[in-house]
Amino acid sequence: MSVSLDRRIAESGTRFRIFPQPRFLQKADGSGPLFPEPEQVVIALEPSAIQPGPADDRMFVVDAVGKLPYNRLFRPPYRGEFRPPVQPGPEGHFDHLDPTSREFSAATMYATVRRVLDIWQDYFGRTIQWHFFTSFARMELIPLIEWNNAQSGYGFLEFGYGRSPNGTIDHTRPYCENFDVLAHELGHSIIFAEVGVPTAPNDEGIDYGGMHESAGDLVAIVASLHFHSVVDHLLATTKGNLLTINGLDRVGELSDSRQIRIAFNALRMSDVGDEPHDRSLPLTGAIFDTMVEVFQADLVAKKLISEDLRIRSTNLPGTASDLDQIQADFTAAYTGNEEAFKESLLMARDYLGRLLALTYSKISPDFLTYHGILRAVLEADRELTDGENATIIRDCFAWREIAPVPTSLLLRQHTLADCGLAGAEPLGSDTGNGHAGYRIPSPRPDGVTLYAGR
Numbered sequence: 055m056s057v058s059l060d061r062r063i064a065e066s067g068t069r070f071r072i073f074p075q076p077r078f079l080q081k082a083d084g085s086g087p088l089f090p091e092p093e094q095v096v097i098a099l100e101p102s103a104i105q106p107g108p109a110d111d112r113m114f115v116v117d118a119v120g121k122l123p124y125n126r127l128f129r130p131p132y133r134g135e136f137r138p139p140v141q142p143g144p145e146g147h148f149d150h151l152d153p154t155s156r157e158f159s160a161a162t163m164y165a166t167v168r169r170v171l172d173i174w175q176d177y178f179g180r181t182i183q184w185h186f187f188t189s190f191a192r193m194e195l196i197p198l199i200e201w202n203n204a205q206s207g208y209g210f211l212e213f214g215y216g217r218s219p220n221g222t223i224d225h226t227r228p229y230c231e232n233f234d235v236l237a238h239e240l241g242h243s244i245i246f247a248e249v250g251v252p253t254a255p256n257d258e259g260i261d262y263g264g265m266h267e268s269a270g271d272l273v274a275i276v277a278s279l280h281f282h283s284v285v286d287h288l289l290a291t292t293k294g295n296l297l298t299i300n301g302l303d304r305v306g307e308l309s310d311s312r313q314i315r316i317a318f319n320a321l322r323m324s325d326v327g328d329e330p331h332d333r334s335l336p337l338t339g340a341i342f343d344t345m346v347e348v349f350q351a352d353l354v355a356k357k358l359i360s361e362d363l364r365i366r367s368t369n370l371p372g373t374a375s376d377l378d379q380i381q382a383d384f385t386a387a388y389t390g391n392e393e394a395f396k397e398s399l400l401m402a403r404d405y406l407g408r409l410l411a412l413t414y415s416k417i418s419p420d421f422l423t424y425h426g427i428l429r430a431v432l433e434a435d436r437e438l439t440d441g442e443n444a445t446i447i448r449d450c451f452a453w454r455e456i457a458p459v460p461t462s463l464l465l466r467q468h469t470l471a472d473c474g475l476a477g478a479e480p481l482g483s484d485t486g487n488g489h490a491g492y493r494i495p496s497p498r499p500d501g502v503t504l505y506a507g508r
């Protein structure tokens with residue numbers, strides 16, 4: 055899907071430049087930033103649809119002066135003083151801005167939020183309406199306030215700076231330039247808009263909370279796999295050996311990225327408690343693993359790796375020498391086929407985007423469980439591929455110990471006695487229709503109504 059989005063907007067869209075990962079991420083040898091240059095991105099709007107700010111019909115940047123963070127009483131719209139809006143270049147694009155300027159930071163915030171929204175609207179196949187649309191038409195984006203924190207709220211995203219070790223503001227780490235953080239926050243907005251919130255007062259929403267954090271991370275992970283520099287780096291470092299269990303050591307310098315650490319986590323449900331960020335990890339892992347397995351299955355289908363290598367790389371844990379052999383085999387397979395591997399990974403990325411958009415469209419926020427999410431993921435796969443990836447999905451979720459809760463009625467066994475059929479006697483093989491049959495038992499004398507699979 056979004057490979058085709060990018061093809062469609064390449065000529066008609068508006069150009070910006072953004073850093074795919076924070077500039078403070080360093081190369082392992084200490085020779086400088088891992089992503090020293092911003093990458094060009096194209097927004098799915100013509101230059102004429104973007105006003106100075108930048109601003110459009112869904113969002114606008116206000117570079118507020120002397121603003122305090124919003125709180126329960128102080129809410130949008132911002133009515134105070136602000137710096138002049140950022141102007142486009144002569145042809146209406148914003149890729150001319152100096153990466154060391156304040157204007158660049160403001161334009162980055164707009165371009166990141168807009169790009170992530172473009173990508174996910176494409177996967178959903180429709181406009182994602184803001185969850186605050188009853189109050190505001192557009193999202194207010196405030197890029198650089200004097201605050202060692204950042205927040206998203208009803209109608210706004212408001213970003214300050216990272217914190218230095220002694221707790222003061224670290225002006226070298228503006229949050230508005232952190233693609234991961236912005237995309238994660240927009241992920242929460244997408245869930246509020248598309249899934250909604252629990253309504254029952256006795257619903258503790260434990261898995262709902264985990265799902266929300268997981269969605270923030272998955273929205274960010276899928277979006278960052280739209281940077282060519284990130285995909286190229288990931289593949290060049292791993293040679294396509296992306297199996298996630300114990301996989302973090304293979305992603306090299308990228309493992310310093312929060313997003314990558316989360317994608318490659320190896321936690322199961324028995325490792326985590328109820329805290330939403332912890333609880334999100336096995337779910338995010340199960341879903342990211344699904345993408346990796348779909349990627350590998352495509353490599354097998356295109357004869358880029360053998361079925362034997364796919365199976366060996368999935369059946370973990372193995373011995374250290376197994377892992378070395380697996381890596382050597384991936385390196386041999388990848389070398390000379392770099393473009394084909396990338397094509398397969400982008401296919402798997404877009405499958406995952408579509409799968410998640412359908413899943414989020416199906417689940418109800420009320421009494422949500424991870425098992426309910428698994429059911430929705432399998433249903434979504436049936437719609438997308440006719441269930442081609444059902445085994446992969448089942449295996450990935452099972453490894454993470456995502457299953458019906460032990461008290462689920464789905465797990466209840468029904469003996470013939472439970473069903474009131476224990477007294478049924480075979481009628482013999484000839485019942486007139488060629489099948490063996492059972493006599494319908496007489497009603498239970500105690501009048502008990504048996505559970506009937508509600």
Ligand SMILES: [Zn+2]
Pocket residue numbers: 238242266267270
């Ligand atoms: Zn979050």
